[in-house]
Amino acid sequence: MSSIAQSTQVPPVLTKPKLSPDDWVMRTLIIVAIIALFTVIVLPLYSMLAKSAENSAGEFIGLANFITYFNSPALFKSITNSLFVSGTSSITVLFLAFLYAYALTRTCMRCKAFFNIVALIPLLAPSLLSAISLVYVFGNQGIAKSWLFGESIYGPIGIIIGLVIWVFPSALMIIKTSLQTTDGRLYEAATAMRSTPLRTFLVVTLPGVKYGLISALFIVFTLTVTDFGVAKVIGGQYNVLATDLFKQVIGQQNFQMGAVVGIVLLFPAVLAFIADRYVQRKQVSLLSARSVPYTPKPSTIKDNLFFIYCTLVSAVLIGMLAMAAYASFVTFWPYDQSLSLTNYQFDLMDGGGWGAFTNSLRMALYTAVFGTLFIFGTAYLVEKCRGFKGARTIIQMFTLLPMAVPGMVLGLSYIFFFNAPNNPLNFLYGSMAIMVISCVVHFYTVSHITAVTALKQMDPEFESVGASLKVPLYKTFFRVTLPMCLPAVLDISTYLFTTAMTTVSAVIFLYSPDTQLASVAVLNMEGAGDIAPAAAMAMMIVLTSACVRLLHYFLTRGLRRKHLLWRTK
């Protein structure tokens, strides 16, 4: 008795668990990942910040560049222009996408599968494509120029229409998800309490999708305010921030002012990002395990009205693609309307020729392979490492950051960072690798979230069981974790491939004469007046993306059949 009393008086010795080899490997890899992410995200952004406070001789001049910028009316006008076009197009697309998503999730309309696929068309192409099509339809030699009643498509009207088409699928996917995740019981309760349809809509439907709508708004706003392709093709004399950035850097080689514009462009994106994070944190899951999915009831008038609406929207989306496809085959618009493959002879034109296309394929492939490896691997480390909380938090911060950085700003910061003569990584500059890195970083956040979601869905005790049976972690990873996460891995790689294939903004500052890219070729050919070849190249991108998506579809379907055997419930 007395001995026990004594032993409890001794201050307790804190036990520190001994680290196993697994722990050491994971911790080392986490530190490697932190260094890598720090090098490709934080350091470049810092060098851009530093550059904005320098004069052309490289001396520190404080905020002088910013003062010059805000005192130049032409440049300052771009800010209001940018806010105007992205504000208008964001609200428009939100409205259109909500109706479309509502039709897909809450009605018994026919042809839902078809409408679902059609809505994704703009994702297959660079944003330039919608603008090129608009030129063919409403441009100076367009087939429906008169529809504009004398207004010019070259300017805000064109930019807004082009942006709306381009970001439509992004808005649609978010809103659709939030409309799908509503508890059907709420509607049954509303019906039981004899609520009118309007009241149900206002009290049940809208609050349910509130956060989805806000989230969509922020994401669409960021996309539109930072997009460069549409404004470049159809903006005419109407300047926005993204085209200013391009002009300062490529046109005038004024890197300091470019850095200033880059930081100005970073502002709305970062603000939207912070606001979105804030809203997301407030969101609580409306679905519990006991929820039942909502099943719409047929209603002739409602279903038909929405069918007509979706047909109209689909017609525009298909029309956009068809117009560009048709124009790419027309020998010489508008004089020789015969169809030929003349415009596909890229080697006869500036812009890199077919080499640009194969370069794009290579870059997209590398981005998909290395990006998926790095992103999924890092997500696994963050989710499954025991302890080491600080380091994991740092990685989580780094993975969110790219979401807030526009592609052009990232590319510009890469110039400053990797082109610095004293940087040991200088050899990357002008290589394929730097573009792959830029693409992986630019599309990091979405991929990371996909990976984490898949990992979180698995029973957290799998690793505990493995440890109790003394099976090393890597075996459990390859035998259980990876097979279970294969659908997510496929999703990530497809996403990385198609976005790398279509992006302009992340690579526009980084390509070299040896590494011309298809998406950049579209831009350059269009800029040189070769608009039909530009359309042709854009069609090649669409074709490639569509093939990859199709491949993804079949692979996923095969996997899903296998997974049905595994599905617990």
Add this chain to the structure above:
Amino acid sequence: MVALEKKQLEYEYHDPKNDAAAAIKNVVGMGNKYLEIIDLVKKYDDFVALKGISLTINSGEFICFLGPSGCGKTTFLRAIAGLDHQTSGKLIQSGVDVSELQPNKRDFGIVFQSYALFPNLTVAKNVAYGLVNRKASKPDIQQKVSELLHTVGLPGSESKYPAALSGGQQQRVALARALATSPGLLLLDEPLSALDAQVRTHLRSEIKALQRNLEVTTIMVTHDQEEAMTMADRIVVMNHGVIEQVGTPQEIYQHPATAFVANFVGTTNLLPCTVIDANSVEVGGVKLNVSAPQVLLGKQALLAIRPEDIGARSINNSDTNSLDVLINEIEFLGSFSRVTLTHQSGLTLTAEFSMNSMRDLDITSGKSMKVTLPIKHIRLFPEEPSSPR
């Protein structure tokens, strides 16, 4: 007579803090201790989940950690496994200090409430998961797997995927997988909670029989007292990160060490009272004869009596602690009924009478009757700062 009663009470009323120490002494006497836990503390930021727990477990014993949710029982189990390391304290498993070892360096098999079967592997591959790593030959592994599946009552289901099995069958596979490597310690984390009531009762006795055959030291976490009562050799009742009592199911039920245990294991009438002297207390204006321990004299206390210990047959007015009560509600529960009784002082009691008594004594709602509270069934506990429930 008085002296004798006092002695008895001293035995019955003891400080819960000394329980673990008593348990250790007891075990040391028997020798053969397998797992020794010394002053285990687990802190999360500013929340203390385990407040210095000590416990000794003998080899071959079936131990249940019983307590309400949030009492720290799962934390305790995970600390024993090394899945969540303790903040301080020692763990000695068959003579080896394992306090700082990672789970893969310890000797245990574990079964989770969620089964945690690998969905992409067949039953055979799940069971063989730990064997493959030991470089056993393929036929040997096959042999062992089919033996294990036979043991848990699932012969021939080697090639099925877990999703094709029912919850009870999945839990058997999880059990086979945990036993495959012949661990010295089997940990069961609420293994039956996710199952239907009937499957649960069935599996309960099977697990117990299996454990007795294999003589594997087993710790099971549960919040179901019936499960703990029927399966455990000893029950460890936990609350708020401390052990309230350690003992056999009978000890826990018949001699609860604290008001919490009395109320958590089975049901109890817990009545606030004032201890007048060594022989009497006052409960809501009624004076009852008890034998009160010295430490409680003149203090506020809790009087506990189990509903089934309230007497109703052949009572005389002269009997100690006899009360005239009004029969309020009667809850029919099959072989017995639960009856709410009210005394004129406002005192309310819950009693349980067999169907036999109900018939013989014609107990019906609205009638009056006479009951006794036998001294030997009355227990007194110090008033707890935070009352249980």
